[in-house]
Amino acid sequence: DQQVKQNSPSLSVQEGRISILNCDYTNSMFDYFLWYKKYPAEGPTFLISISSIKDKNEDGRFTVFLNKSAKHLSLHIVPSQPGDSAVYFCAATLQGAQKLVFGQGTRLTINP
Amino acid sequence: DAGVIQSPRHEVTEMGQEVTLRCKPISGHNSLFWYRQTMMRGLELLIYFNNNVPIDDSGMPEDRFSAKMPNASFSTLKIQPSEPRDSAVYFCASSFPQALQETQYFGPGTRLLVL
Numbered sequence: 001d002q003q004v005k006q007n008s009p010s011l012s013v014q015e016g017r018i019s020i021l022n023c024d025y026t027n028s029m030f031d032y033f034l035w036y037k038k039y040p041a042e043g044p045t046f047l048i049s050i051s052s053i054k055d056k057n058e059d060g061r062f063t064v065f066l067n068k069s070a071k072h073l074s075l076h077i078v079p080s081q082p083g084d085s086a087v088y089f090c091a092a093t094l095q096g097a098q099k100l101v102f103g104q105g106t107r108l109t110i111n112p
Numbered sequence: 113d114a115g116v117i118q119s120p121r122h123e124v125t126e127m128g129q130e131v132t133l134r135c136k137p138i139s140g141h142n143s144l145f146w147y148r149q150t151m152m153r154g155l156e157l158l159i160y161f162n163n164n165v166p167i168d169d170s171g172m173p174e175d176r177f178s179a180k181m182p183n184a185s186f187s188t189l190k191i192q193p194s195e196p197r198d199s200a201v202y203f204c205a206s207s208f209p210q211a212l213q214e215t216q217y218f219g220p221g222t223r224l225l226v227l
Contacts, residue, residue, distance in 0.1 A: 002153070043116070043203050043218025044155070089155055098143060098207075099168060100216070104154035 003027050004092050006103035014111055019077040021106050023090030026071065030092040034100070035064060035075050038087040047088070048075070051095065080110045114138070116219035118204050124225045130192040133222045136185055137206030145205040145216060146179055146189050155203070161187065194226045 005024045013019045023033075031052040036044035050057040050064045050073070057064050063076045077084055090103040117136040125131055137144050145160040159169040164181045172179070176195070181187040191198055205218040 004154075006154070041220060043205070043220050045218070046216070091155075098145075098160060098162075099157060101157070102147075102155035104152070105149075 002104070003030075004090055004101050004103040006088075006090055006106050008106050009104070010107040010109070012109045012111060013080050015082060016079045019075075019080045019084065019108055019110070021075040021077075021088050021090075021108065023073050023075075023103055024071060025073075025092050025101075027092070027101075028071065029094060030101075032093050032095040033064070033066060033073050034091045034093075035062075036089040036091060036102075038089065038105070044089055077108075082110050082112060084108060085110045116204055116206050116217055118202075118219040118222050120222060121220065122223045122225075124227065125194055126227050127195055128193045129226075130190065131194045131198075131224060131226075133189040133202050133204075133224070135187045135189070135204030135219060137187070137204070138217055139185070141206035141208055141217070142184070143207045144181060144187050145207075146187070147203040147205065147218075149201040149203060149221070158189070191224075194224075196226045199224055199226050 003026050034049040035047040037047045038044040048059050048062050048064050050066050055066050066073045087105045087107050089105045091100040093100050119134045143162050146158040147155050149155050158171045159179045160167055161181045179189045201221045201223050203218050203221045205216045207216045
């Protein structure tokens, strides 16, 4: 059973528009959430994170929103650029723990 | 500075054969993680080590899978015998222990195909 779910395998967005990637989790004990980005033939790299004490964290064009009551988080990319085309993984953990639980990933394609 | 190094990058083998995947973590990192990526389940943690000692192997799918870390600069993941359902991309990652989770650095992965 998947504790972290990304229900959209793929997403296509026009360059300059907003990309919204979604992630749901089932374990209410999770209190720290991360997004990783993966290009083809490379390993995932860390993008942005959020603690459960916050509902929003922003880093440049990237913003992560957390809705604890819905057990849902989302990653917003504004404006989207062609270089953002990649697979995005959502991950959850207990703060201070080393073990990350990842979702299935969403392939984002930014069209020029 | 070199990142996490994995070998081979690609492996094609026949069902029943033994497969050994190798990983060299970033120098100075004390924690090492093995992940498997599939379309259906995404990235799954198989096992992780702290200071060469296995801490959690609850993600290892079956007894056919084994992992070792004989020293701080080398780890192996072995599948014996291999089966077609083991086909996946296997990633190794390393970090400092008790570091922030985002400081897990991933290698480029080994793409395994079992025929």
